[in-house]
Amino acid sequence: MFFLFPGSCLGMQDHEAPPRSIKKMKTKFKIRRFDPQKDQAPRFQEYELEVPQGATLLDCVNLIKWTQDGTLSYRMSCRSAICGSCAMKVNGHARLACKTQAKDVIKNNLVVLEPLGNMTVIKDLAVDLEPFWEKVEKVMPWLVNDEEVSPGVERLQSPEDFHKIDAASTCIMCASCFSDCCSEEVDKEYLGPTALAKAQRFVCDSRDKKQFERISKLSKEKGIWDCTHCGECSQRCPTDAKPLERIVELRNVALNSGVLNNNGARHAKAFVDSIAKSGRLNENELPVKSMGFFNIKGLLEILPVGIRMLIRGKNPPLIHHSIEDMDQVKKIFREFGEPK
Amino acid sequence: MKFAFYPGCVAQGAARELKASTEALAKKLGIELVPMPNATCCGAGVITEQNPVLSNTLNARTFAIAEKMGLDILNICGTCQGVMKKAQKELKESPKKLEEANKSMAGSGLEYRGKVKVRHLLNVLIEDIGADKLKSMVRRPLKDLRIGAFYGCYALRPGELSGLKDPDNPDEIENLVRALGGEPVDYPGRLRCCGFPYVMMSKRNALTMAGNHISAAKENGANCMVTPCPLCHLNLDPYQPESAKIVGKELNVPIFHLPQMVGLALGISPKELQLSKHIIRFKESLTQSR
Ligand code: SF4
Numbered sequence: 001m002f003f004l005f006p007g008s009c010l011g012m013q014d015h016e017a018p019p020r021s022i023k024k025m026k027t028k029f030k031i032r033r034f035d036p037q038k039d040q041a042p043r044f045q046e047y048e049l050e051v052p053q054g055a056t057l058l059d060c061v062n063l064i065k066w067t068q069d070g071t072l073s074y075r076m077s078c079r080s081a082i083c084g085s086c087a088m089k090v091n092g093h094a095r096l097a098c099k100t101q102a103k104d105v106i107k108n109n110l111v112v113l114e115p116l117g118n119m120t121v122i123k124d125l126a127v128d129l130e131p132f133w134e135k136v137e138k139v140m141p142w143l144v145n146d147e148e149v150s151p152g153v154e155r156l157q158s159p160e161d162f163h164k165i166d167a168a169s170t171c172i173m174c175a176s177c178f179s180d181c182c183s184e185e186v187d188k189e190y191l192g193p194t195a196l197a198k199a200q201r202f203v204c205d206s207r208d209k210k211q212f213e214r215i216s217k218l219s220k221e222k223g224i225w226d227c228t229h230c231g232e233c234s235q236r237c238p239t240d241a242k243p244l245e246r247i248v249e250l251r252n253v254a255l256n257s258g259v260l261n262n263n264g265a266r267h268a269k270a271f272v273d274s275i276a277k278s279g280r281l282n283e284n285e286l287p288v289k290s291m292g293f294f295n296i297k298g299l300l301e302i303l304p305v306g307i308r309m310l311i312r313g314k315n316p317p318l319i320h321h322s323i324e325d326m327d328q329v330k331k332i333f334r335e336f337g338e339p340k
Numbered sequence: 341m342k343f344a345f346y347p348g349c350v351a352q353g354a355a356r357e358l359k360a361s362t363e364a365l366a367k368k369l370g371i372e373l374v375p376m377p378n379a380t381c382c383g384a385g386v387i388t389e390q391n392p393v394l395s396n397t398l399n400a401r402t403f404a405i406a407e408k409m410g411l412d413i414l415n416i417c418g419t420c421q422g423v424m425k426k427a428q429k430e431l432k433e434s435p436k437k438l439e440e441a442n443k444s445m446a447g448s449g450l451e452y453r454g455k456v457k458v459r460h461l462l463n464v465l466i467e468d469i470g471a472d473k474l475k476s477m478v479r480r481p482l483k484d485l486r487i488g489a490f491y492g493c494y495a496l497r498p499g500e501l502s503g504l505k506d507p508d509n510p511d512e513i514e515n516l517v518r519a520l521g522g523e524p525v526d527y528p529g530r531l532r533c534c535g536f537p538y539v540m541m542s543k544r545n546a547l548t549m550a551g552n553h554i555s556a557a558k559e560n561g562a563n564c565m566v567t568p569c570p571l572c573h574l575n576l577d578p579y580q581p582e583s584a585k586i587v588g589k590e591l592n593v594p595i596f597h598l599p600q601m602v603g604l605a606l607g608i609s610p611k612e613l614q615l616s617k618h619i620i621r622f623k624e625s626l627t628q629s630r
């Protein structure tokens with residue numbers, strides 16, 4: 001008693017306000033409804049719900065379905081952030097409904113629920129995940145190793161090596177990252193964050209024998225260099241998988257294993273070179289080096305913007321100055337063996 | 341108020357109007373900007389891809405320079421701010437990384453002790469100066485301006501480093517706009533990516549992003565936009581004619597750098613703010629002094 005109610009031993013009871021009958025506020029749930037078989041266009045439907053204390057968002061959606069409207073469709077299964085099926089857009093951003101406390105997303109007594117983005121709606125909050133799975137399949141999400149192992153022996157991996165694929169292994173395929181990916185939004189061919197995070201899990205697996213083949217393929221168009229670094233995927237990811245960080249690791253593998261014949265890798269290399277030389281970015285050199293000196297078509301395409309900037313006096317200074325104390329910076333580069 | 345001023349590469353290159361307008365605004369606000377002529381590029385998230393330790397070390401060196409000056413760093417580039425905050429986090433969480441970074445600076449008289457604060461102008465305007473103070477300083481209310489805020493990825497994500505109250509649904513720039521007498525315009529896309537990081541790799545996609553956001557702002561009533569990141573500005577302004585073609589819409593939406601917008605409201609002339617450097621120019625009636 002003493003520990004459970006410290007207030008009582010301090011005599012604070014007397015000063016506490018008598019328990020009031022708290023009038024519970026109803027929360028408005030605005031849910032996007034759409035049945036492509038019947039409806040012309042999606043519409044928002046509003047529900048009111050007294051949100052029980054401690055309820056997750058999924059609890060709320062379940063209550064709405066069970067007590068108000070059985071026609072509402074959505075996916076769910078485990079209710080504990082394992083199966084990855086309950087992701088939906090909550091106030092505009094993808095999240096797992098079962099991992100979200102309702103009180104954290106109620107703003108001005110309102111929650112807006114929509115289906116995940118970048119996919120077509122099957123009904124209401126359920127989307128067609130087929131394109132999502134197809135992309136994951138494209139990266140060969142399995143271990144490739146044809147070496148014989150004797151019966152009863154496993155392919156061992158050191159804890160350090162496991163650590164390299166630890167994060168990506170936590171992905172639960174909820175498609176939250178895919179839903180909010182900026183690059184996916186403008187290009188349906190892009191491999192997307194989930195597939196790339198999964199790819200990292202195999203590219204960096206010490207037991208896999210196809211690293212070079214994998215990274216070469218991933219460096220082609222619509223792969224690792226088609227990510228804009230926007231960070232939406234990692235921000236939305238409910239696990240440690242954090243796709244953007246995995247994509248950066250893949251780029252690191254590509255750059256350090258000599259898969260350089262593409263605009264993305266050339267851009268990164270030119271960038272590092274520029275800093276190694278002068279401490280600052282040489283904006284005049286970068287486009288030429290990124291696209292390659294002989295990419296006449298590409299260079300002609302950016303000519304108009306260059307001329308436009310020149311006319312406004314917005315072109316980067318023609319003479320590029322180094323920063324002061326450049327010898328210190330050169331020493332740091334040398335110490336890290338860069339640029340290679 | 342006094343800061344170690346880190347303009348970043350772009351504000352010393354293709355967006356010199358950003359540096360000039362920051363200096364004009366700082367003068368007006370009584371902020372002293374001390375240059376850092378020996379600071380390197382932050383790496384813009386690109387050096388990390390080649391060599392994460394090198395990238396952190398270069399930033400540690402910049403932090404050490406500011407610590408030696410005894411000043412906090414002022415950024416005016418959203419990307420520099422994001423990259424530096426991330427470097428600080430990594431160096432803080434790993435004593436080994438910090439030690440490594442300091443070791444490679446040995447002999448230069450520099451050491452990073454994890455003390456310096458890294459601030460973006462946006463955060464300084466909101467937290468140190470405050471909307472109320474700015475409001476009281478307004479000489480030319482932005483009455484006719486309906487402004488779409490474009491935050492830029494690095495100002496928002498990762499949310500825990502953004503310094504914004506609710507990075508998934510921020511209103512900091514909108515509040516500034518209101519304080520300056522303008523009208524903030526909400527539109528889908530204000531928190532999305534401008535596309536700039538891959539404009540050289542995937543131009544069409546990059547400019548589709550920019551075009552979509554500008555046209556969404558316009559359709560929701562904006563007659564101009566504002567951004568705290570010069571990289572976003574590069575994709576939103578100089579490339580706008582191409583973006584318009586790609587999305588098949590007439591755009592013509594002028595884009596403020598953050599200090600230009602604030603400076604204009606505080607009575608600094610459009611000339612001093614170098615508004616004429618933009619590819620898409622403001623109609624004179626919108627920005628002339630009153
Ligand atoms: S960081 Fe890359 S993969 Fe992640 S959401 Fe942005 S564009 Fe997509």
Ligand code: SF4
Binds near residue numbers: 170175236238239241
């Ligand atoms: S990477 Fe994260 S957000 Fe993407 S599918 Fe896996 S768990 Fe979900």
Ligand code: FES
Binds near residue numbers: 076079080085098099
């Ligand atoms: S119901 Fe399984 S993750 Fe939410």
